Structure formats: structure tokens, C-alpha cells
Amino acid sequence: MSYRFHNARILTMEPGREIFLGEVHVACSRITYVGPGDRDGSHAASESGEPVTDIDCRGNILMPGFKNAHAHSGMSMLRSLADDKPLHAWLNEDIFPVEARLSGEDIYWASQLSVLEYLTSGITACFDMYMEQEYVARAMDDMGFRCVQTGGVNDFSKDVRWIDYMYNKYNQAGSLQSYQLGFHAEYTTNIDNLKTIASVVQKNRAPLYVHACETREEVAGCVQRYGKTPVAFLDSLGLFDYGGGIYHGVYMSEEDYEVMKRRGMFVVTNPGSNTKLASGIAPLTEYMRRGIPIAIGTDGPASNNCLDFFREMFLVTGLAKLREDDASALDAREVLTMATVNGSRAMHLDDCETLSPGQKADIIMLDLHQPNMQPLNNIAKNIVYSGSKQNVIMTMIDGRILYQNGRFASGIDPENIYGHVAEIKERVV
Numbered sequence: 001m002s003y004r005f006h007n008a009r010i011l012t013m014e015p016g017r018e019i020f021l022g023e024v025h026v027a028c029s030r031i032t033y034v035g036p037g038d039r040d041g042s043h044a045a046s047e048s049g050e051p052v053t054d055i056d057c058r059g060n061i062l063m064p065g066f067k068n069a070h071a072h073s074g075m076s077m078l079r080s081l082a083d084d085k086p087l088h089a090w091l092n093e094d095i096f097p098v099e100a101r102l103s104g105e106d107i108y109w110a111s112q113l114s115v116l117e118y119l120t121s122g123i124t125a126c127f128d129m130y131m132e133q134e135y136v137a138r139a140m141d142d143m144g145f146r147c148v149q150t151g152g153v154n155d156f157s158k159d160v161r162w163i164d165y166m167y168n169k170y171n172q173a174g175s176l177q178s179y180q181l182g183f184h185a186e187y188t189t190n191i192d193n194l195k196t197i198a199s200v201v202q203k204n205r206a207p208l209y210v211h212a213c214e215t216r217e218e219v220a221g222c223v224q225r226y227g228k229t230p231v232a233f234l235d236s237l238g239l240f241d242y243g244g245g246i247y248h249g250v251y252m253s254e255e256d257y258e259v260m261k262r263r264g265m266f267v268v269t270n271p272g273s274n275t276k277l278a279s280g281i282a283p284l285t286e287y288m289r290r291g292i293p294i295a296i297g298t299d300g301p302a303s304n305n306c307l308d309f310f311r312e313m314f315l316v317t318g319l320a321k322l323r324e325d326d327a328s329a330l331d332a333r334e335v336l337t338m339a340t341v342n343g344s345r346a347m348h349l350d351d352c353e354t355l356s357p358g359q360k361a362d363i364i365m366l367d368l369h370q371p372n373m374q375p376l377n378n379i380a381k382n383i384v385y386s387g388s389k390q391n392v393i394m395t396m397i398d399g400r401i402l403y404q405n406g407r408f409a410s411g412i413d414p415e416n417i418y419g420h421v422a423e424i425k426e427r428v429v
Contacts, residue, residue, distance in 0.1 A: 001399065002027045002050050003361075006037060008057035009368070009379065012355040013064050013340050019379055024062055025052075026361040029399040034355050061366040061379060064355055065124025065395060066309040067343025069268040070247045070297025073114035073139075073147075074107035074130040077425050078302035087215055087277045087303075095302060096156075101428040104132035109420040111139035116414055117307040118145065119403040122392040124362035127268070127297065127347045129182060129209075129247075131157065133166060137177045143412060146362065146397055148347040150182030150209045153189075153197075160193045164200045176398060180348065181244070182209035186222050186230045198238045207244035207265075207348075210234065213256065214248035215279050231256040240265060245346055247297065249287070250280040260292050266346040267292060269338075271315035272306075273299030281323045284316065284330060294338045295346040310391075313339055313384045332384035365394035 006023040012034060025033035075095075082094030102110075107130065118126060125146040130136060133149050140147040149170065151163035163181050170179040181204065183189055183197055201208050212230040213219055222230045232255045234240060240259065245266035249256075260267065269282045287294050296316055298307045313335050320330040344353040352360045368376065372386045383391075395403040402409045 002052045003396075003399075004038075004052050004054050005057050005062055005363075005365075006054070007059060008062045008365075009059060010034060010355060011061055011063040011336075011380065013337065014354050014356060019061070021059075024355060024363065026363070026396075026399050029361055031355060031357055031359050031361050031363075033357060057365060058369065060368050060393065061383070062355065062363055063366070063383075064340045064344075064353065065362045065364045065397070066122050066339045067295065067347060067349070067352070068118065068123045068126040068298050068307070068309065069266075069295035069343040069346045070270055070299055071114070071126040071128050071307070072130045072152075072300030072302070073111040073126060073128050074102070074132070074136060075110065075300035075302040076113040076117075077106070077110045077421050077429075078300075079305045081302060081429060083276075083305070085277075087279055088217060090277065090303070098428055099131065102131070102424075104135035106424045106428065107132045108135040108139045109417060109424060111136050112143055112417045113421050114301060114307060115140065115143045115145045116408065116412070116417065117301070119395045119408065120392060121307055121309045121389050122364040122366070122395055123307070123309055124364065124395060124397045125344075125347060125349060125352060127180075127209075127343075129184070137170060140177060144176070144397060144400055144402055144409070146176045146349070146352070148178045148180060148349065150180045151197075152182065152184050153193075154184040155188060155190055155193060157184075160189070160196050161200065163197070164203065167200075167204055167206065178348070180209055181206050185211040185218070186234060187218055194234070194237055194239070201239055201242060205242055207242050208239050209244050210239075210246060211248060212246040213251045214274070216251055219251045229253050229256055231259050235259045235263070245295075247299075248274065248279070248282065250274060250282045252283060252286075257286070257290055257292065261290055265292065266295055266342070268295045268297045268346060269316060270297045270299040270304075270312075271319050272308075272312055273303040275315060275319070276305070277303060281319045283323070284320045285324055285326075288330075288334070293342050293345065295343040296335075296338050308389055309339060310383075310387045310389060313387075317384060332378075332381040335384050336380060361396055361399040363394075363396045364392060366391045367393045 003026040129152040153160045226233045240263045243264045249267040317330040
């Protein structure tokens with residue numbers, strides 16, 4: 001389909017470009033025009049000759065969708081199952097035992113439940129790490145959702161060489177599904193498996209992603225085992241030779257920062273989950289000072305417990321200000337860059353970064369005609385400091401509107417998904 005969005009305030013997220021009044025045109029899955037109003041609609045003509053759907057944005061904001069750069073979508077059925085515990089007790093006493101009873105079909109339905117929440121939050125892609133990844137890919141495809149998966153293998157899951165198979169299976173042109181190498185964490189993966197994963201990295205000359213430096217306990221355990229912090233140790237095995245990133249990155253050493261800068265790595269901060277689990281506050285201003293790019297993730301719906309990117313953005317800047325005792329730390333515009341452009345780059349979605357001709361049509365519309373967005377003194381700061389999911393009135397992915405004005409696209413039946421997840425919960429919890 002082709003669309004002409006007119007009478008819109010447009011936040012392209014291109015460097016140095018301010019919000020302006022204009023229109024955006026979409027043909028098939030791509031943005032074809034972003035600029036001033038076009039009265040004759042010539043820019044909006046479809047390459048295939050299809051009629052153009054004309055949407056009056058009524059002065060609302062069009063911007064790139066948020067990129068959830070760390071997620072465990074299949075954990076949605078575990079929401080509020082085991083709250084108010086520290087991370088390691090939460091994982092070992094409650095989460096791991098229940099996860100052992102989940103089938104691939106269970107994870108299929110739980111992943112779809114998370115997609116519903118992503119769409120209502122303006123999230124147009126997620127960087128997902130979970131089990132039964134072929135079922136996750138099927139769930140995402142069936143929902144029309146863009147997903148990059150990364151390996152979550154460890155000593156208790158599939159053979160670690162599985163990530164090599166998945167990497168070469170899912171990185172196909174034109175697909176909504178792609179894959180990056182990864183594993184769960186140093187503390188769940190023995191040295192022999194780590195060396196095998198390193199061989200997969202070297203074979204594919206590919207980046208790698210992993211949970212690292214999330215808690216003091218994790219860092220201390222790695223130092224006790226290997227004499228190095230997690231980032232430094234994993235780098236010594238060649239795991240970061242081609243870059244990649246870490247999820248969380250709360251407790252960092254000087255050597256860790258140097259490794260990440262030298263390897264061109266990303267850190268993905270997860271402030272909601274880290275706050276709820278009392279894991280700590282990531283040193284985001286230090287990453288920025290050193291030129292290490294930051295993306296934002298929600299983590300899983302069992303540890304967060306919601307998949308709300310507005311809450312994450314507020315916590316990113318709010319916690320940084322508290323940590324640094326500096327109200328000027330982390331400007332709202334920098335947070336929006338982390339939530340959109342940096343997330344795309346961390347996930348290797350190079351054509352989903354901005355609202356620009358040629359980029360994928362992963363677009364959201366935010367309603368400015370609500371009390372929390374008025375007055376319009378500074379729209380970008382309103383989005384970060386006062387915005388909420390109630391402002392999301394459209395989520396488009398790959399040129400398809402999947403959520404609009406409180407309703408999901410035809411073919412997406414939320415009650416059916418809720419029912420399946422409820423049945424699974426009764427059986428496994």
C-alpha cells in the first residue's frame with residue numbers, strides 16, 4: 001500500500017534537523033518523500049500504481065519508531081510471577097524452573113503478547129534473546145513485527161553452535177527477521193562453551209551480544225574465576241573481535257571501557273529492570289564522555305514488568321541526573337537518539353534509523369492533542385518527560401499500519417492471544 005501523511009509535525013531524527021510541518025509519503029515498505037506539503041500529491045504516487053491512502057495527521061508528530069534493543073519477549077507469561085527479589089534469587093528460584101516447562105508453542109503465544117504491548121508503546125523493532133527461537137521468529141512474522149534475535153545459549157540450553165545455524169538461516173534480504181550472534185552470560189556458560197562460541201564469532205567475522213556487568217555479584221564471580229571482569233575476560237577470548245555490545249553494563253572498570261571503545265561496541269541500558277531488581281544505575285554519562293554509543297531496552301516483561309518505552313526514556317535521563325547529582329545530565333534529545341537511531345545501529349537495522357527517503361517505513365504517530373503534551377513549548381522534551389503510551393495513535397512497520405487509534409490491524413486478535421497465554425500460565429506456573 002501507499003500512504004500520504006500530511007499536516008504533520010515531523011521529527012526525522014536526522015542530525016541537526018528540527019521538527020517541521022510537512023508530510024511523509026510511503027510506497028510499499030519504504031519512505032519515498034519527507035518534506036514540505038505537496039498540494040498535488042505527486043510525490044505520493046505509488047510505484048505500483050496503487051491508490052494512495054491519504055491521512056491527515058492534524059498537527060500530530062510523526063517520528064521513527066522506538067527500537068527496543070534488549071528484550072525477552074517470550075517471558076510475558078511470567079509477568080508478576082516472582083517480584084520483589086534480587087536478580088540471582090529471582091532467576092534461580094523462580095524463573096529458571098518455570099522456563100524449563102515451557103514449550104516452543106508456549107513461547108510463540110507469549111511472544112505475540114509482547115508484540116501487542118510493543119505496538120501500543122510505539123516500538124517497531126525488538127532485539128530479542130530467548131529460547132526456542134524458531135518459534136519466536138514465527139510469532140513475529142505472523143504479527144508482521146520486525147525482530148532481530150540474538151543467541152541466548154548457555155550450559156543449560158541447546159548446543160552453543162546453534163547460534164551459527166541461526167545466524168546463517170535468518171539473515172536473508174527482505175525479511176522482517178534477522179539474527180546476531182550472542183549468548184546468555186559468562187556466569188551461565190563454561191569456558192569450553194565460551195571458546196566454541198568464540199570460534200563461531202571468528203568463522204562469521206560477526207559482532208556478539210551478551211548480558212554483562214549487571215550486578216556486583218556477577219562481576220566479583222568472574223574476577224574470582226578468571227582474574228578479569230566479564231567484558232575484559234570475554235574480550236580476551238576473542239568474543240568481541242568484531243564488536244557487538246553488552247546488555248546492562250552497570251559495574252564497569254577502566255579496562256572494560258577501553259575494550260568497548262576499541263571494539264566499537266554498544267551498551268544497551270535497561271533502567272526499568274535494573275531499578276526494579278535494585279541492580280544499580282548504569283554510568284551513562286561516562287559512556288557518553290568516552291564516545292561509547294548507548295541504546296535502550298526494556299529487558300523482559302518478567303523483570304520490568306511492562307514494555308513501555310516512555311517509562312524507559314524517562315528513567316534513562318532521570319536516573320542519570322540522580323547518579324551524577326546534575327539536573328543537566330542527559331538531555332532529552334540525546335535520549336530520543338538512543339531510543340531510535342542508536343537502537344537501530346546496535347541491532348544492525350541500518351535502514352530503520354530516521355524518517356528519510358529510502359529508509360524503511362517504521363513510523364509512529366504521537367497525539368499532541370492531549371493534556372500531557374500541552375503546551376508545545378518543546379515537543380522533543382514533552383515526549384521524554386511527559387509522554388506516555390496513551391499518546392501513541394499509530395504504529396506502522398514495513399509500510400503496514402499494525403496499530404491505530406487503539407485498535408490492532410485486522411488479523412491480529414488480542415483476545416485470542418490473551419486466552420492462549422492464560423491457558424499456558426495455568427499449566428506451567
